[in-house]
Amino acid sequence: MHEDFDRCYRAVQSKDARFDGWFVTAVLTTGIYCRPSCPVRPPFAENVRFYATAAAAQREGFRACKRCRPDASPGSPEWNVRSDVVARAMRLISDGTVDREGVTGLAAHLGYTTRQLERLMQAEVGANPLALARAQRSHTARVLIETTDLPFGDVAFAAGFSSIRQFNDTVRAVTAMTPTDLRRRARARYGVGPAGRSGSVTLRLPVRAPFAYEGLFGHLAASGVPGVEEFRDGAYRRTLRLASGHGIVSLTPQPDHVRCDLILDDFRDLATAISRCRRLLDLDADPEAVVADLGADPHLKALVDKAPGQRIPRTVDESELALRVVIGQQISVKAVRTHAGRLAEAYGSPLTDPVGGLSRVFPSVAQLADIDPAHLAFPKSRQRTFVALVRALAEGDVVLDPGCDWDRARAQLLAVPGIGPWTTDVIAMRGLGDPDAFPVTDLGVLAAAKIVGLPAEPKALTAHSAAWRPWRAYATQHLWTALEHEVNEWPPRATRKES
Incomplete structure (x- = not known):
């Protein structure tokens, strides 16, 4: 654009x-x-x-406006919609791949040489991967400067800078202010310094309006895994597995932003944690385009008008989401919570939650490599599918990450015994963020289609859905809101019996 x-x-x-x-x-x-x-x-x-x-503006010598703070604006929805290599690279950079593995590691994830990737990025976005990662580091540094009491040496280290001098020079170049001036200005503007415990930070995640958060947060809360996720004090909370340690995030929705409270073992994970929270809540979507296209369908218009700005309830970990979807084949949301909770209790890493009831990080693929079938209290066929997916993820036969190729990932998933189109489409929709994924055989989708006068048979509904492309995942979310179901309740029910 x-x-x-x-x-x-x-x-x-x-x-x-x-x-x-x-x-x-x-x-x-x-x-x-x-x-x-x-x-x-x-x-x-x-x-x-x-x-x-x-990053492109900074590369040409421009500094950020002190009034509108462009480095705090929502991310471009272009990188969520597109599936080409540049979009995949942008998603991986946002997830911290360059800081963890360097440009060489980023290129390896994408199957390109470093020189090829740099040439593509320069032509498309006006900056190379290092410059984009540098811009992200400067934003992380600004958040820490303005919202924590960390010494500047710790801020520099946490944001990914290799030296205090590099940190100071970058902050001055980007903001035309010293770190001390930035912190003093933040204190004057907001009146008080940051509150909270050691290792915690509070920030606002910007959102594009309209923002219909009830369906998003209701779904996350209703499907929350005991010990891994919870609803508490008006917020959805969950644990995080990060490169340098664990974390806990508390997310509280507002009409124009989401309050984000993070507790981290290591502040080096801050930028990645923020990126994954934005991805979880689908905050970089383009709601205006979705509303305009889906609202043109007379069958969907009432749903869109009732709650414009739906977001897809996504994930902080693509492999976790895929495993949970397999667990959920043909069973209720409550039953999925129960099975996944048992799995987390048996194999997940323990942690201490200083303000709530979270106790486990959902187990990684490596932790599930030698799983005892006794902990999989569901049908044998689904047990075999679950174990096969764990093995495929561990051996790299299935690759699910922010920069994976959506079409290749679909083909890899369908090659796993017991994984069919419904499972693949739900993983593509919620795990990979494909805006056009459409689980047309989903019982909830078909029931909602009947309610609003759409064809309630998969083949006919697929044909009708062609007019919704490339937003069929958002059409799915709108259809789910037509149902009387706990996933649409926010705040969730105060009490709930686990099955």
């Missing part, structure tokens, strides 16, 4: 927040870059340049 100058400039003139994250506006006369919705007077067109990312 950033190459369409007239369209971008109109968005800037109207201060349209819907385009925040799609591109940034760099002003030649001031050396500052802003988000499209920046409240200052729009610059003259001849003084403006548009860039796809903050």
Whole structure:
């Protein structure tokens, strides 16, 4: 979009927040870059340049606006919708792959040489992978500077900088302020310093409006695995497995943002934890496009008008989601919770929750490698499928991560005995984030289709759904909201009997 100058400039003139994250506006006369919705007077067109990312603007010597804070805007929904190599690379960079494995590791994940990948990224987004990772580090540093009392040396280390000097130079270059000035300014603006325990941070996750969070949070709470997830004090809470340790996140929805409280073993995992929380809540979706396309169908219009801005309840771990979907084949949400809870209790890593009742991190594939079938209290055929998927994930025959190829992942999943189209589509929808995944044989989808007057037979419904592409996953979410089911209840029921 950033190459369409007239369209971008109109968005800037109207201060349209819907385009925040799609591109940034760099002003030649001031050396500052802003988000499209920046409240200052729009610059003259001849003084403006548009860039796809903050990293591209920073690479050209522009610094972030102190007023609109473009480095805190939602991410571009383009990387969620697209499945090409650049979009896959952007998702992996957001997940911290460059910081953990370097550009060489990123390229290896994608099956490209480092030089090929750098050339593609430069042509598409105006910055190479290192520059994009640097921009992410500067954002992480800013969050820690403004929301914690950590010493700046710890902030630099946690954000991924190799030295204090590099940290100081980057902060000055990006914000035109020293770390001390940034922290002092944050204290003056918000009146008090950050509260909380050691290892904790609180921040706001920005959201594109409209944001119909009830179906999203209701689904996550209703399907929560005991010990791994819970609802407490108006928030959905869950444990995280991260590169340098474990974490606990508490997510509280608001109409225009999500409050995010993180407790981390190691602050080096902060950027990855934030990225995974955004992915879990599908916060970088493009709700306006979804509303416009799905609302045009007379069968869906009432559902869309009732709750525009639906998000897909996704995951913080693609392999975890896939295993839970296999457990859930042909059983109720409550039964899935029970089986998954037993699995977490037997094989998950223990942790201490200082403010709630969480006790386990969902077991990794490695922890499940030698699973005892006694802990799989469901039919033998599903036991075999579960064990086969664990083995395929462990051996790399099935690859599920933020940068995986969606079509290849589908083919790999379908090759696992006992995994069919429904399982594959649910994993593609909730695990991989494919916006066009459509579990057409799902009983809830078919029941809801009948309620709203759509064909209630898979073949006919598939034919009708062609008009919804590429948003059929969001059509699924809207259809689920037509049902009387606990996944649509937020806040969830105060008491619940586990089956």
